Amino acid sequence: MDESALERIAAALERLAPAPVPPTDWLAHPAYVWEGVAARPVPVLDALPLDSLHGIDAQKQALRNNCARLASGAAAHDALLWGARGMGKSALVRACVADVQRETQNLALVQLALGTLPTFPALIAALAGVKRAFLLFIDDLGFGAEARAEMLALRSLLEGGIAPRPAHIRLVVTANRRGIVERQDTSGAIHERDERDDALALADRFGLSLGFHPADKDTYLAILEGYTAPLGLAFDPEEAMAFAIQRGNRSGRTALQFATELAGRAGLSL
Structure with a gap:
């Protein structure tokens, strides 16, 4: 095999090889x-x-x-x-x-x-x-x-x-x-x-x-009010509890989901 053929093979292999991973700048991002x-x-x-x-x-x-x-x-x-x-x-x-x-x-x-x-x-x-x-x-x-x-x-x-x-x-x-x-x-x-x-x-x-720990009723409603009060949104506690029952838990995540529903109804962002 002549030298030009070897050079072509080497060039092809280089093209197939994955690009080197660039170094991470550990000071640049949060x-x-x-x-x-x-x-x-x-x-x-x-x-x-x-x-x-x-x-x-x-x-x-x-x-x-x-x-x-x-x-x-x-x-x-x-x-x-x-x-x-x-x-x-x-x-x-x-x-x-x-x-x-x-x-x-x-x-x-x-x-x-x-x-x-x-x-x-x-x-x-x-x-x-x-x-x-x-x-x-x-x-x-x-x-x-x-x-x-x-x-x-x-x-x-x-x-x-x-x-x-x-x-x-x-x-x-x-x-x-x-x-x-x-x-x-x-x-x-x-x-x-x-x-x-x-x-x-x-x-x-x-x-x-x-x-x-799982939220009790009062804590769940207090978490929900923390999300809704800054938006001036009122909520029905019974509807809030029914929403939690549908999802099988009273949690901060569920409260946020219900607050998102209320904000969406009112045309607001949360």
């Missing part, structure tokens, strides 16, 4: 999505104003304070947000980060895309030398036999090793399963006890653990 090999920047963080989240005042203060400490370079905890679905766990994470970012850009949120937990060490390595604080976000952590490997991997990562995780990198994890922190029940099949023990061992590794 948030990122880690996709396993590289990060996708999020130029605008989708977050509700912190004041618009109702019925979780203690949780708001605790997580907001932890985020502010992380951004300032002070000691901060890894955080676990657990409990009832629809009560604002994920929304609170985004809202707290966005609220801190109004004061300083020295904090960024990095959400781990589904299935990227095995690449967690690569993400830590990429962030280790960056002069900015990062809150790594694992949303809706699964449990049970199908997710046990992921849970054990996360526990191992939180335990650390001979190379400690830098102090400017902390985790926040949300989980809908209440059993992640419950200790009193020792009954059940062996595999169920093993899963529960794994969950407890993981929960113990978070310095900040915040529970989110």
Whole structure:
């Protein structure tokens, strides 16, 4: 084969090869999505104003304070947000980060895309030398036999090793399963006890653990009023309760959905 043929083959192979992944500018954006090999920047963080989240005042203060400490370079905890679905766990994470970012850009949120937990060490390595604080976000952590490997991997990562995780990198994890922190029940099949023990061992590794509980009627209506009052909208409590019953829960999410319905009827944006 002559030299020109080899050059043509080399050129063709070069055209077929994927383009190199551009380096991530970890200082330029408020948030990122880690996709396993590289990060996708999020130029605008989708977050509700912190004041618009109702019925979780203690949780708001605790997580907001932890985020502010992380951004300032002070000691901060890894955080676990657990409990009832629809009560604002994920929304609170985004809202707290966005609220801190109004004061300083020295904090960024990095959400781990589904299935990227095995690449967690690569993400830590990429962030280790960056002069900015990062809150790594694992949303809706699964449990049970199908997710046990992921849970054990996360526990191992939180335990650390001979190379400690830098102090400017902390985790926040949300989980809908209440059993992640419950200790009193020792009954059940062996595999169920093993899963529960794994969950407890993981929960113990978070310095900040915040529970989110189902809203009672008064709390649900108060959350709803927090959304509707600024718009001058009145609502019928019986209709609001019927809306919640249709969806099978009273939660902050349900209250927001009903407020959206009321605003839409009135021709308003929420």
